[in-house]
Amino acid sequence: MTSANILxxxxxxxxxxxxxxxxxxxxxxxxxxTVFLSGNLGAGKTTFAKFLCVNLGVxxxxxxxxxxxxKEYAGENMLVLHIxxxxxxxxxxxxxxxxxxxxxxxxxxxxxxEEGIAIVEWGESIANQTIPRIEIKIVRNVDExxxxxxxxxx
Amino acid sequence: xxxxxxSARQTESKTACEVVIVHEYSAFEYKNTTYRSxxxxxxxxxxxxxxxxxxxxxxxxxxxxxxxxxxxxxxxAPSMRxxxxxxxxxxxxxxxxxxxxxxKMTENNSExxxxxxxxxxxxxxxxxxxxxxxxxxxxxxxxxxxxPEPDENEYKVEILRDMSEETLNELYKLExxxxxxxxxxxxxxxxxxxxxxxxxxxIKYKGKIVASSxxxxxxxxxxxxxxxxxxxxxxxxxLGNMLMNSVFDQIKAGAFAAKQTEGIVNLxxxxxxxxxxxxxxxxxxxxxRQVKAYYKNPLEDAVFMMNTDLLxxxxxxxxxxxxxxxxxxxxxxxxxxETSCDETGVAxxxxxxxxxxxxxxxxxxxxxxxxxxxxxxxxxHIQTIDTLVQKALEDAKIDISRVDNICVTTxxxxxxxxxxxxxxxxxxxxxxxxxxxxxxxxIGHLMAAELATKSSLPQQFLGLIVSGGHSDLLLxxxxxxxxxxxxxxxxxxxxxxxxxxxxxxxxxxxxxxxxSFAKHGNPNSIQFPRPLTGAKYDxxxxxxxxxxxxxxxxxxxxxxxxxxxxxxxxxxxxxxxxFQEAVVDVLVNKTMRAATExxxxxxxxxxxxxxxxxxxxxxxxxxxxxxxSLIMPEIKYCTDNGSMIANLGALVQDQPPNSLxxxxxxxxxxxxxxx
Numbered sequence: 001m002t003s004a005n006i007l008x009x010x011x012x013x014x015x016x017x018x019x020x021x022x023x024x025x026x027x028x029x030x031x032x033x034t035v036f037l038s039g040n041l042g043a044g045k046t047t048f049a050k051f052l053c054v055n056l057g058v059x060x061x062x063x064x065x066x067x068x069x070x071k072e073y074a075g076e077n078m079l080v081l082h083i084x085x086x087x088x089x090x091x092x093x094x095x096x097x098x099x100x101x102x103x104x105x106x107x108x109x110x111x112x113x114e115e116g117i118a119i120v121e122w123g124e125s126i127a128n129q130t131i132p133r134i135e136i137k138i139v140r141n142v143d144e145x146x147x148x149x150x151x152x153x154x
Numbered sequence: 155x156x157x158x159x160x161s162a163r164q165t166e167s168k169t170a171c172e173v174v175i176v177h178e179y180s181a182f183e184y185k186n187t188t189y190r191s192x193x194x195x196x197x198x199x200x201x202x203x204x205x206x207x208x209x210x211x212x213x214x215x216x217x218x219x220x221x222x223x224x225x226x227x228x229x230x231a232p233s234m235r236x237x238x239x240x241x242x243x244x245x246x247x248x249x250x251x252x253x254x255x256x257x258k259m260t261e262n263n264s265e266x267x268x269x270x271x272x273x274x275x276x277x278x279x280x281x282x283x284x285x286x287x288x289x290x291x292x293x294x295x296x297x298x299x300x301x302p303e304p305d306e307n308e309y310k311v312e313i314l315r316d317m318s319e320e321t322l323n324e325l326y327k328l329e330x331x332x333x334x335x336x337x338x339x340x341x342x343x344x345x346x347x348x349x350x351x352x353x354x355x356x357i358k359y360k361g362k363i364v365a366s367s368x369x370x371x372x373x374x375x376x377x378x379x380x381x382x383x384x385x386x387x388x389x390x391x392x393l394g395n396m397l398m399n400s401v402f403d404q405i406k407a408g409a410f411a412a413k414q415t416e417g418i419v420n421l422x423x424x425x426x427x428x429x430x431x432x433x434x435x436x437x438x439x440x441x442x443r444q445v446k447a448y449y450k451n452p453l454e455d456a457v458f459m460m461n462t463d464l465l466x467x468x469x470x471x472x473x474x475x476x477x478x479x480x481x482x483x484x485x486x487x488x489x490x491x492e493t494s495c496d497e498t499g500v501a502x503x504x505x506x507x508x509x510x511x512x513x514x515x516x517x518x519x520x521x522x523x524x525x526x527x528x529x530x531x532x533x534x535h536i537q538t539i540d541t542l543v544q545k546a547l548e549d550a551k552i553d554i555s556r557v558d559n560i561c562v563t564t565x566x567x568x569x570x571x572x573x574x575x576x577x578x579x580x581x582x583x584x585x586x587x588x589x590x591x592x593x594x595x596x597i598g599h600l601m602a603a604e605l606a607t608k609s610s611l612p613q614q615f616l617g618l619i620v621s622g623g624h625s626d627l628l629l630x631x632x633x634x635x636x637x638x639x640x641x642x643x644x645x646x647x648x649x650x651x652x653x654x655x656x657x658x659x660x661x662x663x664x665x666x667x668x669x670s671f672a673k674h675g676n677p678n679s680i681q682f683p684r685p686l687t688g689a690k691y692d693x694x695x696x697x698x699x700x701x702x703x704x705x706x707x708x709x710x711x712x713x714x715x716x717x718x719x720x721x722x723x724x725x726x727x728x729x730x731x732x733f734q735e736a737v738v739d740v741l742v743n744k745t746m747r748a749a750t751e752x753x754x755x756x757x758x759x760x761x762x763x764x765x766x767x768x769x770x771x772x773x774x775x776x777x778x779x780x781x782x783s784l785i786m787p788e789i790k791y792c793t794d795n796g797s798m799i800a801n802l803g804a805l806v807q808d809q810p811p812n813s814l815x816x817x818x819x820x821x822x823x824x825x826x827x828x829x
Binding site: 041042046047050060061063064065066067068069070071072073087108111112 | 197234566567568569621622623641642643644645646648649653656657662702705706709710819820821
């Protein structure tokens with residue numbers, strides 16, 4: 001894998017700012033892309049994923065996919081696969097990353113990438129995989145603002 | 155003729171699924187191959203496989219009954235296409251009554267060995283790399299020492315000889331706990347005791363009354379048992395048996411003293427109280443009639459039961475089977491299949507009566523891993539589903555030919571798991587020539603209360619579905635017409651419980667444990683937010699829920715508690731109670747608001763989270779206040795099961811069945827019954 005990493009930093013003060021950040025990310029996204037979202041419980045991963053989906057033209061109510069692990073939506077020009085690996089990695093001391101990766105396959109991840117994009121919450125748990133991706137890390141500060149880093153791994 | 159489905163056929167560019175009809179096999183070569191068809195799109199297998207099979211048979215002039223063997227391949231890879239094929243083959247063989255075989259793949263596409271039994275899927279080796287741990291809480295909150303388990307030797311039966319103020323208070327407390335709306339007042343308890351008609355039989359634990367029964371002697375040989383109750387904290391200790399035995403002793407003593415050798419004992423019970431009904435049946439009571447709307451708040455039928463041979467035989471009649479529902483020729487029989495998560499549920503249901511039900515769960519394996527692993531769940535489904543169908547039919551004492559329709563959960567849920575049930579149902583449907591309905595799991599949950607009432611729910615009601623994946627308000631506006639009023643805009647209520655459980659150090663699933671700790675805590679110790687309840691949400695999110703922010707508030711609260719000295723920290727039970735109260739408050743308030751605004755007189759509860767004791771109690775209170783009847787499923791039918799899906803068969807039987815190209819979906823509009 002050739003990795004041309006581009007690292008960007010953002011400081012988000014309000015929900016509206018998070019919304020416009022999601023709009024900007026949506027513009028950069030192309031079919032075949034995978035977006036990794038990382039950050040602790042309550043950081044705002046699902047909120048960001050919702051904003052991203054809306055900006056990709058998803059009209060269905062986007063809700064947390066934690067329970068079903070993956071949810072599939074139709075965007076304006078593409079399919080959006082929203083995956084949450086939380087239930088696969090929570091409470092585990094050590095995890096077989098390859099095993100987690102097979103779970104993506106169960107959601108027809110590869111097939112969907114041909115027609116759309118995937119948003120993967122807790123994507124860092126399969127970071128060993130050579131998946132071209134946009135990594136977005138969200139950190140919740142004490143004052144409730146968010147520090148976001150975005151990195152493109154190709 | 156043999157039907158052979160190869161889910162891992164290597165073509166030039168990619169792996170494909172191949173369906174072949176053959177008359178003979180020879181090593182490493184398909185001979186006399188009549189026709190083969192290939193599906194290259196992995197996603198399309200679920201939809202296309204049954205269609206391709208039908209087409210193949212059609213084009214080659216074959217019928218389904220020409221098939222003598224069905225085979226598919228098995229590999230170690232955890233692949234969805236492989237599971238879909240296995241499940242389909244397994245169902246088709248069951249429907250046709252022929253043999254299904256699995257065979258190991260080799261690089262050479264070797265031939266299936268038709269002398270073998272159908273092989274279960276092998277264990278996936280990757281599991282070895284996953285190890286589980288109890289989650290580490292953000293901060294350790296001190297737990298009060300919970301009530302110790304009751305000591306069995308401390309239970310003493312007592313016939314009340316006098317009614318002191320203290321005794322009266324204890325009896326009343328038990329009434330309040332168990333029979334909220336039907337409770338006896340202190341005045342009526344005292345009056346009954348003083349009337350000379352009643353005998354009060356109690357069980358005391360360390361001197362306090364924990365179970366009671368009031369026996370009334372109506373005539374020299376006619377008795378009424380007016381109440382049998384065991385305090386929640388002491389249930390599961392066979393106190394019901396102990397109480398009934400003592401009551402029977404009293405009856406016999408009274409009757410025999412009057413030289414009676416024949417007599418009648420009557421009682422009545424709420425139709426949903428299956429536990430009590432079973433206890434009474436065990437003691438020889440026979441259901442004699444059902445009285446409509448006998449109980450108020452919630453409005454419910456009563457079963458009147460009678461025991462006429464107590465005095466003549468003196469021994470309890472232990473045959474429970476004799477008064478079961480009997481199946482008539484024109485009754486619609488539905489076979490239900492549920493595989494949306496970690497439970498494989500199969501059931502045979504007719505007219506809301508369960509003829510047979512089978513449930514297998516892989517939950518224990520998941521607890522080991524701290525959450526549901528879809529790969530494990532899906533594999534377990536394949537390994538158990540066919541056996542469960544076979545056993546359920548056996549238990550129901552019917553053949554597949556007596557089944558009128560096959561009902562299967564198709565959405566929403568874990569896509570890999572849903573696919574197993576759907577593919578199996580398609581195979582079974584084709585093989586047995588029975589219509590199949592692809593059904594909405596959530597409507598199944600909502601209508602599960604029918605299994606308790608054994609009758610159809612009203613055509614108009616407000617439904618609240620709460621589970622790990624859903625928190626939704628629906629209106630039933632017609633037989634199969636539902637209107638979605640609102641739902642969670644982020645996390646579901648059960649999900650919030652599981653996630654907060656994790657930061658408290660409670661293993662998945664955390665709902666039950668938080669519920670039981672909360673019982674000993676103060677729900678007002680922390681004022682957690684009540685999301686989406688303010689006036690500004692009146693328009694946009696009037697009937698919606700949001701629990702993600704509540705989860706964040708809980709995290710923030712625990713982080714704040716961490717800064718305090720251990721002595722200043724809030725108690726564990728208080729934290730649980732406060733958090734639970736916030737979730738339940740929002741659910742109940744929005745539900746009651748919707749009921750008022752849409753003039754609903756009935757509320758129906760469903761979903762895994764509807765087992766939460768606080769939610770049930772609070773809804774009961776509010777409904778009683780407003781004269782709304784509340785219908786709740788029995789606790790055992792709150793979680794996923796096959797009966798609730800089979801129960802939908804009666805609802806959809808007039809609609810055209812699904813064509814076989816339906817596919818499982820992780821999301822769907824809530825309003826449709828048939829997907």
